[in-house]
Amino acid sequence: MTRNQSHIWIFLAPAVLIYSIFMIYPLLDSIRLSFYDQSETGDLSFAGLVNYVALFGDPNWSEPFWNALINNFKFFAMHMLVQNPIGLLLAAILSLPKLSGRGSYRTLIFMPTMLSVVIIGFIWQLILSPLWGVAEGLMWNVGLGDYYNAWLGEEGSALITLSLISVWQFVGIPMMLIYAALLNVPEDLTEAALIDGAGHWSIFWRIKFPLILPTIAMVSILTFVANFNAFDLIYAVKGTLAGPNFSTDIMGSFFYRTFFGFQLQLGSPTMGATVATMMFLVILIGVMGYLLLIQRRLTRYSL
Amino acid sequence: MASIQLKTIKKSFGPVDVLKGIDIDIKDGEFVAFVGPSGCGKSTLLRLIAGLESITEGDLLIDETRMNDLSPKERGIAMVFQSYALYPHMSVYKNMAFGLSVAKKDKAQIKERVMNAARILQLEEYLDRYPRQLSGGQRQRVAIGRAIVRNPKVFLFDEPLSNLDAALRADMRVELARLHGDLKSTMIYVTHDQIEAMTLADKIVVLYDGMLQQVGTPLELYHQPANLFVAGFIGSPKMNLIKGKVIARDESGITLDIPHLKLGPVQFADAQRLEPGDDITLGIRPNDFSDKGGQAGELSGSVLLAERLGNETVVSIKAGDQIWTATIDGLNPVRLGDEITVTFDPQSIHLFDKDGKALERLNLSSLIHETLK
Numbered sequence: 001m002t003r004n005q006s007h008i009w010i011f012l013a014p015a016v017l018i019y020s021i022f023m024i025y026p027l028l029d030s031i032r033l034s035f036y037d038q039s040e041t042g043d044l045s046f047a048g049l050v051n052y053v054a055l056f057g058d059p060n061w062s063e064p065f066w067n068a069l070i071n072n073f074k075f076f077a078m079h080m081l082v083q084n085p086i087g088l089l090l091a092a093i094l095s096l097p098k099l100s101g102r103g104s105y106r107t108l109i110f111m112p113t114m115l116s117v118v119i120i121g122f123i124w125q126l127i128l129s130p131l132w133g134v135a136e137g138l139m140w141n142v143g144l145g146d147y148y149n150a151w152l153g154e155e156g157s158a159l160i161t162l163s164l165i166s167v168w169q170f171v172g173i174p175m176m177l178i179y180a181a182l183l184n185v186p187e188d189l190t191e192a193a194l195i196d197g198a199g200h201w202s203i204f205w206r207i208k209f210p211l212i213l214p215t216i217a218m219v220s221i222l223t224f225v226a227n228f229n230a231f232d233l234i235y236a237v238k239g240t241l242a243g244p245n246f247s248t249d250i251m252g253s254f255f256y257r258t259f260f261g262f263q264l265q266l267g268s269p270t271m272g273a274t275v276a277t278m279m280f281l282v283i284l285i286g287v288m289g290y291l292l293l294i295q296r297r298l299t300r301y302s303l
Numbered sequence: 304m305a306s307i308q309l310k311t312i313k314k315s316f317g318p319v320d321v322l323k324g325i326d327i328d329i330k331d332g333e334f335v336a337f338v339g340p341s342g343c344g345k346s347t348l349l350r351l352i353a354g355l356e357s358i359t360e361g362d363l364l365i366d367e368t369r370m371n372d373l374s375p376k377e378r379g380i381a382m383v384f385q386s387y388a389l390y391p392h393m394s395v396y397k398n399m400a401f402g403l404s405v406a407k408k409d410k411a412q413i414k415e416r417v418m419n420a421a422r423i424l425q426l427e428e429y430l431d432r433y434p435r436q437l438s439g440g441q442r443q444r445v446a447i448g449r450a451i452v453r454n455p456k457v458f459l460f461d462e463p464l465s466n467l468d469a470a471l472r473a474d475m476r477v478e479l480a481r482l483h484g485d486l487k488s489t490m491i492y493v494t495h496d497q498i499e500a501m502t503l504a505d506k507i508v509v510l511y512d513g514m515l516q517q518v519g520t521p522l523e524l525y526h527q528p529a530n531l532f533v534a535g536f537i538g539s540p541k542m543n544l545i546k547g548k549v550i551a552r553d554e555s556g557i558t559l560d561i562p563h564l565k566l567g568p569v570q571f572a573d574a575q576r577l578e579p580g581d582d583i584t585l586g587i588r589p590n591d592f593s594d595k596g597g598q599a600g601e602l603s604g605s606v607l608l609a610e611r612l613g614n615e616t617v618v619s620i621k622a623g624d625q626i627w628t629a630t631i632d633g634l635n636p637v638r639l640g641d642e643i644t645v646t647f648d649p650q651s652i653h654l655f656d657k658d659g660k661a662l663e664r665l666n667l668s669s670l671i672h673e674t675l676k
Binding site: 189207 | 353354355374375376380381382384386388389390391392401402405406435449453
């Protein structure tokens with residue numbers, strides 16, 4: 001028995017070591033850091049829950065925090081309501097037996113996902129710019145010019161616009177995952193349903209959809225984790241201030257400002273660690289909730 | 304209840320002609336088996352009737368109505384797939400009810416019909432289970448139940464038993480026969496297993512290379528195969544098919560030259576088709592040979608292989624450079640290398656002309672004639 005166990009540890013050691021050094025230790029250390037305070041000379045001293053009290057109690061901290069958290073949920077909601085349904089729709093269209101040019105569509109729709117977020121942000125900023133962007137001209141050409149607005153510059157629409165840019169970039173991922181799941185549904189099943197008298201609509205919703213549900217759930221939780229870790233697009237388009245008036249501020253950009261500081265405020269590693277810990281907790285709660293409440297009830301069917 | 308007519312049905316996938324003009328007439332309530340080797344087009348033909356593939360040319364009539372352009376659900380058919388194709392996320396009950404619920408039948412009626420089908424198939428205690436919790440035979444019964452509840456005019460079976468083990472297959476064969484007796488619906492059954500076809504079907508359709516080879520009752524196919532392909536395909540062990548020549552033809556019959564075979568003149572109804580010198584193929588079923596002697600036809604050779612099955616022994620006999628198969632008494636002590644003489648009734652032979660078409664046999668026993676009519 002002893003010999004058995006020792007060789008198990010030897011085989012596990014490299015992965016455990018690397019994972020511990022680069023994942024577990026930094027995570028625990030940043031949680032530890034959130035319980036410290038930094039004096040003006042840079043010395044750290046243990047301060048208990050002071051940072052958390054400040055984050056939730058001091059309006060200077062709590063208002064941007066709640067703003068960022070709520071914005072982040074809006075950002076996530078846009079992805080769930082737009083990205084994943086469109087991904088499902090595209091996957092369903094791609095799996096139509098009579099579609100020609102399937103490969104080209106697949107590649108073209110997936111292409112933006114492979115581009116750098118910074119480039120995507122920059123391109124869309126140029127396209128939508130009211131000064132030199134092509135969006136307004138294009139909209140006038142099709143008679144919709146009256147509806148043009150400087151969407152990225154308006155407090156009410158900036159976050160939605162950024163969400164849609166992100167959706168545009170990443171819609172290929174749910175599409176590919178769901179498309180792969182749809183291909184796995186045996187043709188016999190659809191033919192049996194066809195013979196049973198079902199139309200294409202009910203075949204999709206009553207046969208295929210329940211069978212790909214586990215994949216859709218997985219896509220949703222991946223979207224959740226990615227959205228709550230998002231930062232780069234906001235930074236590329238809006239910079240650290242996540243304007244206008246912090247209306248596009250999400251947890252990632254709020255953390256960045258807190259940790260590294262910006263024009264109006266010095267950076268604080270300890271407060272940054274506190275915000276990072278909160279991000280970790282939000283994602284943890286979300287993923288745990290998914291694992292305990294949703295994934296357990298989903299059955300994967302062997303097809 | 305429905306009759307089905309196929310009128311010069313053709314099917315091409317791109318440049319490949321899979322079916323090259325098929326004519327079949329299926330009467331109401333008949334059990335018809337499509338047999339043939341893989342790739343002969345039998346499954347494609349079934350899918351054409353089901354409406355899962357489009358018909359390239361020709362007409363499909365069900366109950367005198369042209370069905371070519373109708374969707375599967377408008378054709379009044381039900382199909383049982385080789386893979387069963389049960390919906391894995393639905394219970395047995397829901398699997399069977401799916402077709403009716405899509406058709407928006409009311410709940411009470413659905414329940415009644417599902418329960419009725421479950422009773423016929425002895426599935427009542429499994430209604431709440433999921434397909435993955437069932438054995439192969441039970442899944443097969445659910446697949447059949449799903450067909451029954453819709454009360455279709457025509458049942459289509461696509462190799463329904465080929466995923467089952469041998470014992471279960473024999474049981475299901477009996478159940479299918481019983482089902483056909485109870486429901487009296489028209490059934491079409493695709494199989495590559497000639498035993499299934501012979502035992503179940505009222506009528507067998509033999510397909511090869513996209514063409515119809517023969518349509519007939521099981522005994523007709525066995526005793527009067529229309530051509531070399533059917534002769535070789537139906538019957539196990541396979542019929543001996545040996546090439547030879549016609550030497551003479553007169554009132555006493557045709558005299559043949561078959562190496563190492565002693566055979567007097569033989570008579571066929573359309574013997575006048577043959578002329579002396581014509582190439583022919585002679586066919587004898589292995590079980591028309593006997594080791595008991597006393598028959599006019601004789602074959603001698605050395606034993607190449609003896610497969611003892613208990614009730615009979617299948618021997619391969621090498622005569623010259625021809626190898627014959629014969630079934631002899633199970634207790635015959637013959638060994639490899641032994642010389643053996645087997646005899647046969649000259650009237651039991653089959654004869655095929657140079658194009659492989661069979662000559663019409665005389666003297667089929669009255670019993671067979673009764674069955675053939």
